Structure formats: structure tokens, C-alpha cells
Amino acid sequence: MKPHHALDFSFRQVENLFTERAPLTFRLVNSLCGVRDGEHAGQRTYLSSICANSDLCDSADELGDVEEGWDEGDSWRDDNQRLPEIDLDLLPHTEAPPASGDSAMQASSTGKGRRIARRRLQKKHSTATSRNIGDFQAENGDQFRESVDDLDVQDVRGGPGKRRRPRRVRNKAIIASTVLAQMLYAHNQSANAFQTIVAAYSFASRTGKRVTAVLNQLGLSVSPTTFASALKHNSSAACAVVREGIQAGRKVGLFYDNLVIYDKKAEESEVNKNRSLQLTACGGYFLQLPAESAEAINSAHDPTLNYRTRDTCQNGTTATPNPLCAETPRPTSDSPIGPSGHVAEFDPLDSPRANASTRHATGIESKLLLHPNPDYSTLQTLDILHTGTIHKHYEETVKGHLCILLRKHFNQAMLKNPTRGLLGKEYALKTLFQMPIMKSEVFTLPTLDLDESTIDGNAAILETLVGSIGFTLEGLQESIIPISGDQMTLGRIRGVQELRVRDRLEHRAKYAEPWMGFLHFGFATVDVIKRCNSGTAGGGDPGSLSTFVQLLGRTGILDSKPNFNAIHRLVEEIGEASNLAGFMEVAGVKTMAELERKIETCDWIDLVDKVYEEYFPLNKVGALRANALREATILYEEKLDDVRAVRATRRTQAQKDFLALSKPVFIQAESDKQRDLAYENSLLLMQQVMVHHDFYCAMRKGDSGRLEKSLELFLVLFEGSGKGNYAQELLEQQIDREVLWTPYMRALWLRNCLLNISGAPNKFLAVDEVCEYLVRQLKSSYNPKNTWQSKQFHMETLSRLTMLFRDIRRIVQASSGAPSFGTRHSQVDSSRDIGRLTKYLMEEELLYYHGGRSQISRLHNARRITESLDAWTLGNASYGTGAPLARAIGRRIERQVAGMEYHSPLSTLASVWNYCPGVEDTSNDFIGEEDLVEGAHVEVEVEFDISDSSSDGDI
Numbered sequence: 004m005k006p007h008h009a010l011d012f013s014f015r016q017v018e019n020l021f022t023e024r025a026p027l028t029f030r031l032v033n034s035l036c037g038v039r040d041g042e043h044a045g046q047r048t049y050l051s052s053i054c055a056n057s058d059l060c061d062s063a064d065e066l067g068d069v070e071e072g073w074d075e076g077d078s079w080r081d082d083n084q085r086l087p088e089i090d091l092d093l094l095p096h097t098e099a100p101p102a103s104g105d106s107a108m109q110a111s112s113t114g115k116g117r118r119i120a121r122r123r124l125q126k127k128h129s130t131a132t133s134r135n136i137g138d139f140q141a142e143n144g145d146q147f148r149e150s151v152d153d154l155d156v157q158d159v160r161g162g163p164g165k166r167r168r169p170r171r172v173r174n175k176a177i178i179a180s181t182v183l184a185q186m187l188y189a190h191n192q193s194a195n196a197f198q199t200i201v202a203a204y205s206f207a208s209r210t211g212k213r214v215t216a217v218l219n220q221l222g223l224s225v226s227p228t229t230f231a232s233a234l235k236h237n238s239s240a241a242c243a244v245v246r247e248g249i250q251a252g253r254k255v256g257l258f259y260d261n262l263v264i265y266d267k268k269a270e271e272s273e274v275n276k277n278r279s280l281q282l283t284a285c286g287g288y289f290l291q292l293p294a295e296s297a298e299a300i301n302s303a304h305d306p307t308l309n310y311r312t313r314d315t316c317q318n319g320t321t322a323t324p325n326p327l328c329a330e331t332p333r334p335t336s337d338s339p340i341g342p343s344g345h346v347a348e349f350d351p352l353d354s355p356r357a358n359a360s361t362r363h364a365t366g367i368e369s370k371l372l373l374h375p376n377p378d379y380s381t382l383q384t385l386d387i388l389h390t391g392t393i394h395k396h397y398e399e400t401v402k403g404h405l406c407i408l409l410r411k412h413f414n415q416a417m418l419k420n421p422t423r424g425l426l427g428k429e430y431a432l433k434t435l436f437q438m439p440i441m442k443s444e445v446f447t448l449p450t451l452d453l454d455e456s457t458i459d460g461n462a463a464i465l466e467t468l469v470g471s472i473g474f475t476l477e478g479l480q481e482s483i484i485p486i487s488g489d490q491m492t493l494g495r496i497r498g499v500q501e502l503r504v505r506d507r508l509e510h511r512a513k514y515a516e517p518w519m520g521f522l523h524f525g526f527a528t529v530d531v532i533k534r535c536n537s538g539t540a541g542g543g544d545p546g547s548l549s550t551f552v553q554l555l556g557r558t559g560i561l562d563s564k565p566n567f568n569a570i571h572r573l574v575e576e577i578g579e580a581s582n583l584a585g586f587m588e589v590a591g592v593k594t595m596a597e598l599e600r601k602i603e604t605c606d607w608i609d610l611v612d613k614v615y616e617e618y619f620p621l622n623k624v625g626a627l628r629a630n631a632l633r634e635a636t637i638l639y640e641e642k643l644d645d646v647r648a649v650r651a652t653r654r655t656q657a658q659k660d661f662l663a664l665s666k667p668v669f670i671q672a673e674s675d676k677q678r679d680l681a682y683e684n685s686l687l688l689m690q691q692v693m694v695h696h697d698f699y700c701a702m703r704k705g706d707s708g709r710l711e712k713s714l715e716l717f718l719v720l721f722e723g724s725g726k727g728n729y730a731q732e733l734l735e736q737q738i739d740r741e742v743l744w745t746p747y748m749r750a751l752w753l754r755n756c757l758l759n760i761s762g763a764p765n766k767f768l769a770v771d772e773v774c775e776y777l778v779r780q781l782k783s784s785y786n787p788k789n790t791w792q793s794k795q796f797h798m799e800t801l802s803r804l805t806m807l808f809r810d811i812r813r814i815v816q817a818s819s820g821a822p823s824f825g826t827r828h829s830q831v832d833s834s835r836d837i838g839r840l841t842k843y844l845m846e847e848e849l850l851y852y853h854g855g856r857s858q859i860s861r862l863h864n865a866r867r868i869t870e871s872l873d874a875w876t877l878g879n880a881s882y883g884t885g886a887p888l889a890r891a892i893g894r895r896i897e898r899q900v901a902g903m904e905y906h907s908p909l910s911t912l913a914s915v916w917n918y919c920p921g922v923e924d925t926s927n928d929f930i931g932e933e934d935l936v937e938g939a940h941v942e943v944e945v946e947f948d949i950s951d952s953s954s955d956g957d958i
Contacts, residue, residue, distance in 0.1 A: 174820050185222035195225050202230040204815040207808035209784060231796070238800040241807070245446050246473045248289060254367050256485040256518070256755060257468055259285040260492065260774045261455040264785050283455045283464055284778045284802070285448040287472065288770075290485070291439060291754045297371040297747040365474070366482030366514055372748040373483065379742060379892045384882055387737040388719065396712050400697050401619050403432035405611045408582050409602070412595070416602040428608050435708020436753045442762030447777060447805045448472070450798040458502060461495040465512050476509035485755065486515045487770035490527075490732050493517040497735065501894070504901045518756065519732055520771025521702050521710065524717060528695045529570050531724045535872035536688045537561060543859055544869045545681040546688060546849045551577055554843060555836055571699070576833050578692035580840035581685065581850070582614070587841075588850045589613045595841070618850070619690055624683045625876035628674075635673035639666060675857035675867070682856070684871040685849045691720070691874070705767040707753045711740075722887070723878030730878075734891050760806070780805050 184197035202224040205215050218224035225233075249255060262282040293300060406429050409417060417426070448471055454460040466476060469484065486496060499512045538547025542554075551573070552560055560569050587593065590601045590610060602610075646658045654662075661669075694716050701709035714733060721730035740749065757767040768776075785797055816823065844850060858865050881887065 177819060181223070188222050195229075198223060198225045199230070199233070200815065202227075203811050206230060206234075207811040234804065235796075235800055237807070238803045241446065241803045242471075245287070249473050254290040254292065255287050255472065256290055256487065256770070257285070257287045258487040258520070258770050258774045259283050259451075259455065259464060259468065260488055260771065260778055262450060262778050262781055264782060280452075281454040281456065282798070283451040283453050283460075284774065284781055285451060285464075285468055285471075286774060286777055287446055287448060288755075288758060289444040289446075290751065291441075291443075293747070293750045293754065297368075297745075300747045300750055301371070301745050303746070365478050366484040367751075369481050369483045369513075372516070372745055372751070373743050374745060377742045377895075379738075379895060382738065382742055382888070382892065384885055384888050386741055387734070387888070388715065388879070388882055393712060393715050397621070397716070398615065398619075399430065399433060400709070400712075401693055402430040402611055402615055404693065404697060404700075405582060405614060406430045407432065408579065409586075409607060409611070412583070413599050413602045416599045417607060419603045420607065421604075422606065425606065425608050430608075430611065433709075434704075434706050435712070436706060438705040438707055438754060438757055438759075438767065440705065440762070440764050441759065443758040443760055445758060445760055445773060445806055447803055450781060450802040452798070455492065455495070458495050458498040461492070462499045462503070462510075462512065465496070465499070465515055466510075469514070479514040480508050482514050483516050484514050485518045485751075487518045487520050488774070489520060489523045489771055490729055493519055493732055494728065501898055504898050517735075518752065518770070519736060520774070521698075521757070521769035522772040522775065524714075524729070525571075525695070525699060525702070525769075526567055527721060527726055527729045528691075528698060528717065529565075529567060529574065531720050531726065531874060532574055532688070532691050532695065533561060533565070533570065534724050535691065535874055536684065538684075538869045538871075544684070545847055545859075546685040546844075547869065547871075548573075548577075548688075551840065554839065572831075572833070574692050574695060576837050577840060578689065578696055580837045581689045581692070581844060583837070583841050584844035584850055585614045585618050585689070586610065587845060589617060593845060595838075618686055619693065621690060621875045624686050624873050627678070627683060628873070628876075631674035631678045632670060634677070635670040638673055639669050675855070677854050679853050679856045680868040680870055681847070681849050682852050684868070685844070687871045687873060694720070702757065702769060703765050703767055705757055705759065705764075707756050710756065711753070719878035719882065720874045721878070722881050723874030723876065724872060730887075731891070734887060738888075738891060738895070760809075777805055780808070 180197065184194075187194040188198055198219075201218065202215060205218065205224060212227045215224055215227045215230070219226045224230075245255075260283070262284040264280050264282060448468065451464055451467055453464050453467065455464060465486070469476070469479060474484075486493075488496075496512065496515050496517050500515070503511045533548060536546075536548050538544035538549045540549060542550040542552070544550055548561060552558060555573075557569070557573065560566070560573060583595070583598075587595075587598050590598055590605070592598045592601055642661060646654065646661055649658065694713065697709065698713040698717075701707075701713065714736070718730060718733045718737060721727075721733060744752075756770070758770055758773050759767050760773060781797075781802060784801060786793065856868075858867055
């Protein structure tokens with residue numbers, strides 16, 4: 004079998020095979036049909052006529068030329084080629100179809116009469132050029148068959164006047180090719196091109212071995228053993244293709260995730276959890292590099308990064324201001340060891356030379372992607388939060404989505420508006436960076452029997468993974484490979500880099516550059532919406548998710564482990580209904596019909612501006628709550644002063660009750676008198692859903708520029724909602740983007756943070772989403788009752804061909820013309836659910852401010868409305884202290900100091916101290932430059948003073 008990148012599993016390939024060998028094919032067919040050599044010269048058998056009409060030969064004349072070419076011995080024929088030895092006396096003789104006449108046939112009024120008419124007319128279509136049936140005329144068999152289907156014939160079974168569905172026309176070329184392939188395979192088992200395709204499709208569709216064995220006996224497929232052997236060869240070829248690409252200088256990115264399967268058990272139950280296997284599914288993709296060189300991009304954005312290949316220091320590069328090693332090269336593990344244990348004299352000429360086949364097996368040079376000496380001292384909190392363009396971007400994005408919503412529901416009304424200039428002022432959803440719309444080259448790697456949930460397991464996975472595609476750890480010391488995964492995976496990778504900072508250079512995993520996958524960001528965003536707006540379980544809180552779930556009858560959707568797709572659809576519907584209700588409230592109408600008439604006459608651009616100003620400013624709810632709390636606090640202090648001014652013996656009972664009342668209870672009660680909790684909760688839900696909606700649309704479209712802006716909003720929302728792990732990972736990425744990354748690294752990230760495995764627009768997937776697809780396919784294809792040989796075959800062979808099986812299913816199904824049976828169904832019509840939600844929002848007036856609406860009145864059981872969590876305000880308050888940023892930078896500087904080589908002079912250490920203002924440099928008190936010897940390590944204790952960080956964020 005060919006390598007997986009060159010396979011073309013389609014029936015068209017088989018048709019072309021038989022077309023090229025048409026003389027041999029039709030000679031065989033004539034023999035099988037009882038037509039001997041020299042008999043019926045120039046005549047066609049029935050099967051030959053079918054093949055001629057099914058595009059195996061373009062015309063009858065071409066068929067005659069082919070048959071004549073067989074007698075004359077054309078150039079395609081091999082002198083050593085022999086026809087199959089067939090005993091013609093044992094074969095049934097088939098007469099040619101009788102000559103057709105021009106008589107017409109009138110179809111009966113029943114379905115049976117119509118079928119009889121079709122069969123009789125099909126017998127005549129091989130020679131007839133035109134047929135007249137009543138008022139219908141057809142030029143060929145296919146059109147004639149369509150004409151018969153169009154006859155207005157009454158169907159007895161369907162009732163009077165009911166038309167039956169037209170029969171699906173099958174491709175006769177495929178049928179003929181199948182028959183010919185079976186005959187060739189019966190004579191020679193090496194002629195198994197068609198059978199290999201059927202076996203590949205059966206295996207990709209998870210057909211059992213017994214079924215494949217039956218198809219093999221029927222001549223439709225190769226045996227399961229033969230195909231398994233072919234898969235092993237194809238797996239080796241797939242590995243060779245990846246290695247060849249890497250050796251040719253192509254750069255790759257890798258991804259992996261945990262794969263939990265159950266060994267020797269048939270089901271995943273609680274009892275069988277102890278028999279689970281902790282494996283790791285791995286894959287990668289070839290990076291799409293920018294058209295411009297790294298030097299050009301870096302120099303254009305940052306003139307200080309005008310790199311050269313080598314500098315005056317022959318043992319260093321321009322990425323390091325000081326030489327990285329002393330005059331004598333550093334010994335390696337291959338250096339001879341003397342009897343006393345010391346390293347013998349090292350000769351550079353004795354070092355192993357790079358083989359020509361592995362010379363280019365490296366990642367991207369780290370000096371092109373990362374700043375050599377990042378300056379963390381200038382980084383402030385406002386450098387990664389509330390940048391100059393984020394608020395403007397958020398406003399433009401929200402208004403763009405609101406205009407798209409109006410276009411979806413009121414396009415005709417907008418066109419009827421007499422003010423034609425409004426269409427030119429419409430807010431457009433800007434594309435900040437569109438990724439190339441092309442199919443990504445994704446490859447899968449063998450499944451590793453390693454546990455990804457531990458730090459040591461991730462270290463072993465990284466080293467095994469890079470070795471499986473031809474890299475060496477020594478060759479990656481000055482290179483970078485992007486590694487994508489979920490939050491836990493990237494956290495473990497950073498843990499490996501921190502814990503191995505004093506390990507040997509090749510084991511520090513400095514080549515791994517963590518890139519967070521966007522699918523898990525989407526999971527986290529949905530969880531933020533659920534955490535902040537769930538309300539009381541069972542519903543009751545106006546505008547909460549629990550109430551909406553009860554209203555739509557989707558109980559169970561808010562479980563502890565929810566379905567992401569189900570909640571995603573729910574929040575999308577809630578967002579659309581809330582936005583429509585907001586337009587109605589601002590326009591002063593109550594129904595969709597009234598809003599449509601309003602848009603036909605009003606300035607709907609001004610309507611969009613008013614909706615944004617009323618509902619979508621991120622700090623509006625925080626300002627409303629702060630004002631209410633401030634006024635309530637002032638009132639409490641005034642009353643407290645008045646009560647204290649009165650002598651204790653003269654205080655009234657009300658004044659005594661006031662003193663007995665706690666301060667928080669009084670402030671909450673007074674602030675609730677002017678607050679509208681239902682209104683505030685609805686605003687928070689609309690804002691968070693809009694952020695999630697823009698993120699999802701940008702990811703599917705491939706706009707990595709908008710995704711980059713969404714990450715800044717997620718950073719605050721994750722911190723405020725209590726998702727500390729995701730907030731910490733996002734903070735690390737923001738620091739990398741602001742301080743560590745070069746312009747070329749950002750350009751590389753913008754082009755490769757998403758994948759497109761179909762090559763179609765609006766079909767982009769997150770890298771970790773592709774990895775989850777790989778995990779799902781591997782889980783479904785594994786049999787828990789397999790033997791160890793089957794397990795090894797699954798991990799080493801099938802894992803490499805997962806994407807190939809996907810292409811086989813898609814190509815074979817499309818080329819055969821078989822129906823997909825609903826796999827490409829249309830979107831679920833959610834208009835009724837959206838209408839119900841919109842009606843509920845308008846009836847309850849949740850988007851209209853009512854001061855003092857803070858309780859749910861249920862006769863004698865009134866309670867306070869559950870207050871939604873303002874994650875935006877809480878996140879800003881947390882980052883405003885400067886503590887999260889100080890902790891992140893502190894870890895980086897500690898790792899940077901601890902990772903200094905033993906041969907680094909104190910001038911390099913002094914450069915690090917310059918990046919740590921407020922840190923006392925006491926290195927000269929205990930170590931001198933002359934004290935640095937081979938094998939010694941520099942250990943420095945770094946202390947940070949963040950006592951004043953709450954005011955200005957300095958370290």
C-alpha cells in the first residue's frame with residue numbers, strides 16, 4: 004500500500020483501471036457471456052452494452068475501436084500476458100438482448116404497471132435513440148427513466164394522488180467494475196485493488212472480522228489477515244513520510260492527551276476502574292510558516308532583534324551577550340572517562356558529526372522565537388490587562404454581532420428602511436487575522452504506554468515523542484517545538500521545566516513551548532457562565548440558567564459533569580433571545596412584529612448603539628452595586644452617629660434595635676431598596692454569553708486575531724469566577740506574549756493555533772479538539788477483550804492511521820454515491836425555544852430596571868433573589884493588587900537564576916539582578932568569578948518584597 008498521504012481510496016480509481024484495460028476486460032466478458040472468438044463480430048453483449056452506457060467507454064464507436072484494437076494487438080498488450088484460462092463449456096450462454104423497436108408502451112394506473120413499463124423499456128435502451136411515450140420523449144436511458152418517474156400515476160398503496168419518491172439511480176459503472184473486479188480476483192489474487200478498497204472501508208467503519216471474511220469469500224474484499232499486514236506496512240510508510248518531511252526542514256507542532264481505556268473488561272463500570280490503562284494519545288502537524296523570514300519580521304517590529312547567524316564569539320551566537328562556554332568545549336557523555344573518574348582531555352574533532360540524514364531534524368531556532376534576556380522589571384499589570392485597544396475591540400465586536408442578529412431576523416425590514424445611508428453605517432465584524440483556509444497536514448503517532456497525569460510521566464512523554472519522529476534531545480537544545488494540550492498538560496510541562504532546571508541541558512525540556520488549546524478554553528468559559536448564573540437549583544430566580552432550563556424542559560443539563568454541546572446550544576439560544584428582548588425594550592415594543600415595523604422606519608444604527616450602552620458595558624453592574632453599597636454605608640454611618648449622640652438611657656426601642664443590628668445586614672437591606680437584582684443578573688448573563696459567542700465564532704472562522712483579544716477577557720473572567728488554574732495558565736501566556744515572544748513567534752502562533760482538517764471555510768478546529776477526536780477514535784476502536792498482540796497492534800499501527808481511516812470513510816462514501824443517512828443534517832430549528840425565552844423576558848420585564856426588585860414573592864415564603872457573580876469586577880480587583888503577576892514573575896526569575904550554567908561569569912548573573920529591582924545582590928559576598936570551577940552550581944536565594952504591590956503593582 005502507498006503511504007497514507009498518497010492514498011486515493013475511491014471507486015473512480017477502479018473505473019480508470021478497467022478503462023485502461025478495456026480490451027482485456029471485454030474479451031473476458033465476452034468469454035463469460037458465451038461469445039467466442041470470431042463470433043458476433045462487431046456486436047456487443049448485454050453486459051458490454053451496459054458498460055458502454057456507464058462511461059467505461061465514452062461511446063459505442065469507442066467500444067468497437069477497443070475491440071478491434073484487441074485483434075490488432077495494440078501497444079498496451081504484453082506479449083507474455085495470457086488470458087484467463089476459462090472453460091467456456093461450463094459457462095452459461097447469454098444471448099444478446101433482442102433488437103428494440105419503436106412501439107410505444109402505455110403505463111398502467113398502478114405501481115406494478117409502472118415497474119413493468121420501466122423493465123420493458125430498459126431492455127430497449129441500448130440501441131434506441133429516442134422513445135415516445137404519450138407526450139414524453141427521452142434521448143437516452145437515464146432521461147427516459149426520469150420521464151417514467153415523472154408520470155402522474157396513481158399509487159394504490161399511497162392513496163389517490165400521492166406521488167411516490169423517485170428511485171435513486173445507481174451508478175452502473177461501479178456495479179460493472181465490481182463484477183469485473185470479482186472475476187479478476189477469482190483468477191488472480193494479486194489483482195486485488197478493488198478488494199483492498201472495500202477492506203479498507205470496512206475496517207475504517209469498524210466492521211467485524213467475520214463480516215470481512217465473508218466478503219472475502221464472495222470476492223469483494225481481501226482477507227482480514229492480508230489487510231492487517233498491509234496496515235503494518237502502511238503504518239511504517241506513514242512514519243517514513245513524517246520523518247522525510249522533518250529531514251527536509253519542515254517544522255512541526257505536537258499535541259497529546261491522556262487516553263483511559265479498560266483492559267480485559269467489556270464495560271467502563273465502577274468495579275472495573277482498577278483495570279484501566281493510563282495511555283497517551285499523540286499526534287502532530289506541520290507548521291505553516293510566514294512568507295517572510297524571521298529576521299525580516301523581527302527587524303521590522305523590533306530593530307534590536309537584527310539577528311545574524313554567528314557573531315564574533317565563535318562559541319556563541321548573537322542571542323547571548325556573553326559566550327555560553329569557556330575556551331574548552333563542554334564534555335559530553337561520549338567523552339572518555341579517566342581511571343580517577345575525571346574527564347579526559349576532550350578533542351572537538353572526536354565529537355560525533357551530524358549525519359546527513361539527521362542534519363535538519365531540528366525545531367525552530369529559539370533565538371528567532373524568544374528574547375534571549377527578557378526584562379520582567381518593566382511589566383505592569385495594565386500591560387496585560389485593559390490594553391489600549393481591548394475596550395474598543397469589545398465595543399465594536401458586540402455591535403457587529405448585534406447587527407448580524409438584526410440581519411438574521413429583520414433583513415427585509417432593514418432593506419425597506421427609507422434611509423438608505425444606514426446600510427453603509429452598519430457595524431461590521433472585523434477580521435483581525437484570518438488564518439489560511441487550507442487543509443492542515445495532521446499526522447498521528449503511536450499511542451504511548453505512559454501516564455500523562457504526572458510530571459515525570461510528561462517528561463517521559465516529551466522525550467519519547469520527539470524521538471519517535473527523528474529528533475534527538477541534544478539537537479533540540481537551541482530549538483523550539485510548540486506543544487499543545489489542555490490546561491493540565493501544559494501545567495505539567497511547566498512543572499517539568501521548573502523541577503529540571505538544574506538537570507542536564509538535554510533533559511530540561513526547554514524545547515517545549517506550551518500552546519494552550521482553545522477547546523478547553525471554551526469548556527472553561529461555559530463553566531464560568533454556569534458558575535456565575537446558575538441560580539437556585541430547581542429554578543425560581545428570574546433570568547437564571549436554572550429557570551431557563553425548567554422553562555425549556557431540559558432538566559439535567561446543569562449536572563456536575565454537563566454536556567458541553569448541550570450547554571453551548573443553551574447559552575447561544577439564551578444570548579439570542581436576550582438580545583432580541585433588549586431591542587424590543589429599547590424600541591418600546593412588545594412583539595417581534597412590532598419590532599420589525601419599527602426597524603422599517605427608525606434609525607436602527609442608533610438602536611444598536613442604545614442597546615449596547617444599556618446592557619453590554621462590562622463595568623456597569625459593578626458600578627450599580629458599588630453605588631448602592633456606598634449610599635447604604637453612608638446612611639448607616641449617619642444613623643449610627645445620630646444614635647450615639649443620644650444618651651443610652653434616652654434611646655428609643657428603634658434606636659436600640661438599630662444598634663443590635665449588624666452592619667452588613669443593614670447595608671444589604673438598604674442597598675436592596677434601590678437595586679434590581681433580576682436586572683443585574685440578566686445583564687451579567689448577556690455580557691458573558693456575548694464573550695463566549697464571539698470566541699466560538701472566531702474559532703470556527705479561523706480569526707486568530709480575535710481569539711487573541713478574547714484571551715485577555717478570559718483572563719479576568721477566569722480569575723473572578725474562581726477558575727484559578729486556567730487563569731494562571733492564561734497569565735503565563737500573556738507574560739510570554741508581552742515579554743518573551745518575538746514578533747516572529749507571534750506571527751507563527753497566529754498561523755498555527757488552529758487546524759483545519761477539511762480545508763473548508765468556517766471549519767477550523769482547536770488543536771486540542773483534534774486531539775480529542777483522536778482519543779475518541781482510539782477508544783471506540785479498542786476491544787477490551789483483546790490479547791496483548793492486539794493491544795500492541797492497536798497502539799503502534801492503528802494509532803498512526805487514525806486520520807487515514809477518516810479520509811477513507813469520507814472518500815469512499817462520496818465516490819460511491821451512497822446516501823449519508825443524515826450525517827450532514829441541517830441545524831436544529833431553535834426558533835420556537837428562542838421565541839419562548841424572548842416572551843418570558845418581556846413578560847417578566849427582566850431587561851427593564853425596577854428599583855427595589857430584590858425578592859421572590861411566593862405568598863408567605865418570600866426569599867431574596869440569588870445574586871449572580873460579577874466575575875469581571877472580582878477579577879479586576881484580584882489583579883489590581885498585583886499579587887498574581889508578582890508570583891508569576893517571581894517563579895520565572897527564580898527559574899532563570901537557577902538555570903544558569905556553571906560556566907556563566909558573574910557579568911551574566913549581574914544582568915539578572917538588574918531585572919530584579921528591590922532584590923539585594925549578595926552574590927559577591929560568597930562567590931567570586933575565580934571560584935567558579937567545573938561542576939559547580941550557582942544557588943541564589945531570591946526574596947521578593949510585595950508589600951507595596953497593592954498600590955502600583957511593582958515587585
